[in-house]
Amino acid sequence: MITVENLTKSFQHNKSNVVALDGVSMEVPAGAVCGVVGPSGAGKSTLARCIALLEKPDSGAIRVDGTDLVALDGKALRAARRQIGVVPQGDSLLRQRTAAGNVALPLEAAGMAGPQRRSRVGELLDLVGLTDKASVYPDQLSGGQRQRIAVARALAAKPSVLLADEPTSALDPGTTDSVLTVLDRARSELGVTVLVVTHDMAVVRRIADDVAVLEQGRVVEHGKVLDLVAEPGSRIGETLLPETGQADLLKPSKNGHDVVAEVVLVGFAAVGALLPEASSRFGVELSILGGGLTRLGETPVAKFKVGLSGERAESALKWMVERDAHVRRAPVCVDGAAA
Numbered sequence: 155m156i157t158v159e160n161l162t163k164s165f166q167h168n169k170s171n172v173v174a175l176d177g178v179s180m181e182v183p184a185g186a187v188c189g190v191v192g193p194s195g196a197g198k199s200t201l202a203r204c205i206a207l208l209e210k211p212d213s214g215a216i217r218v219d220g221t222d223l224v225a226l227d228g229k230a231l232r233a234a235r236r237q238i239g240v241v242p243q244g245d246s247l248l249r250q251r252t253a254a255g256n257v258a259l260p261l262e263a264a265g266m267a268g269p270q271r272r273s274r275v276g277e278l279l280d281l282v283g284l285t286d287k288a289s290v291y292p293d294q295l296s297g298g299q300r301q302r303i304a305v306a307r308a309l310a311a312k313p314s315v316l317l318a319d320e321p322t323s324a325l326d327p328g329t330t331d332s333v334l335t336v337l338d339r340a341r342s343e344l345g346v347t348v349l350v351v352t353h354d355m356a357v358v359r360r361i362a363d364d365v366a367v368l369e370q371g372r373v374v375e376h377g378k379v380l381d382l383v384a385e386p387g388s389r390i391g392e393t394l395l396p397e398t399g400q401a402d403l404l405k406p407s408k409n410g411h412d413v414v415a416e417v418v419l420v421g422f423a424a425v426g427a428l429l430p431e432a433s434s435r436f437g438v439e440l441s442i443l444g445g446g447l448t449r450l451g452e453t454p455v456a457k458f459k460v461g462l463s464g465e466r467a468e469s470a471l472k473w474m475v476e477r478d479a480h481v482r483r484a485p486v487c488v489d490g491a492a493a
């Protein structure tokens with residue numbers, strides 16, 4: 155588990171003080187993948203660099219499995235660093251070393267004997283699906299393959315935490331997917347806790363259990379992805395869900411429906427028959443006015459804008475809520491405008 159408590163970090167730049175982290179607190183449960191998102195300059199990379207012990211925070215604590223890394227020095231600090239694997243931003247492989255040679259680097263540095271090292275490198279290449287590229291040089295690998303080798307290298311010393319800074323930037327969607335599969339395997343097969351700094355919401359949708367949104371050095375939203383999408387007013391939740399198409403989402407149109415509502419379905423209900431069943435059970439006419447389905451990790455999630463007409467429209471919505479649908483609706487006025 156990673157626990158960050160009230161972390162601050164400032165830089166001096168052109169004689170002025172730049173606050174990169176302004177009291178950041180967050181937690182990533184053991185074996186979870188957490189996406190760190192936010193606009194450029196929000197402090198994401200600084201946070202990752204502090205957790206990776208590449209940058210010393212001005213104040214605050216960073217606990218990995220209970221140990222405060224900020225308080226360590228000397229031998230204890232070096233041991234703690236080995237617990238944290240880092241996939242740096244950009245192309246980080248050594249050009250003059252083969253894929254296997256790059257993966258072997260941290261093992262050589264740790265003084266691991268040849269036969270043991272070769273076997274470990276074999277395991278890691280297998281994990282990232284690049285056994286057949288062992289003796290290939292980085293220039294002959296695709297961008298995605300190079301990143302997968304960088305992940306294998308970061309996992310070489312069996313860290314409990316993996317940090318990846320923009321691991322999919324500059325990759326096309328197909329290649330992105332292969333890198334994300336590897337990060338996901340690090341979590342699911344090795345039980346590693348993964349923190350991914352990213353601009354790409356596809357990364358969060360595809361592999362993140364948790365997400366933290368940074369803005370101007372502060373955490374503005376943080377929690378489980380599946381909780382945030384169900385939470386009214388969560389901006390990151392909105393960003394991760396399908397768009398429903400119109401800004402005046404909850405306004406019933408004058409000639410249309412008695413009730414217009416936004417319905418978020420998380421899990422089985424998203425692909426089930428909840429909406430048609432509500433319609434037939436309560437004798438209401440139900441039209442889907444916008445929205446759609448997506449997947450968050452393995453979980454199907456839907457957001458629909460629906461229009462309901464009929465005397466029992468409210469009961470139909472209530473029934474959906476009782477079945478774990480998250481419903482936001484506008485009350486009905488005589489002229490059909492939202493109150």
Ligand SMILES: Nc1ncnc2c1ncn2[C@@H]1O[C@H](COP(=O)(O)OP(=O)(O)OP(=O)(O)O)[C@@H](O)[C@H]1O
Pocket residue numbers: 165166167172173174192193194195196197198199200201
């Ligand atoms: N070494 C440094 N020296 C001076 N200022 C820095 C340094 N590192 C970061 N900063 C500043 O700290 C702030 C946060 O930067 P950081 O790189 O952590 O943001 P970010 O969210 O990762 O941005 P991006 O998405 O563009 O990578 C920015 O204003 C940046 O200019």
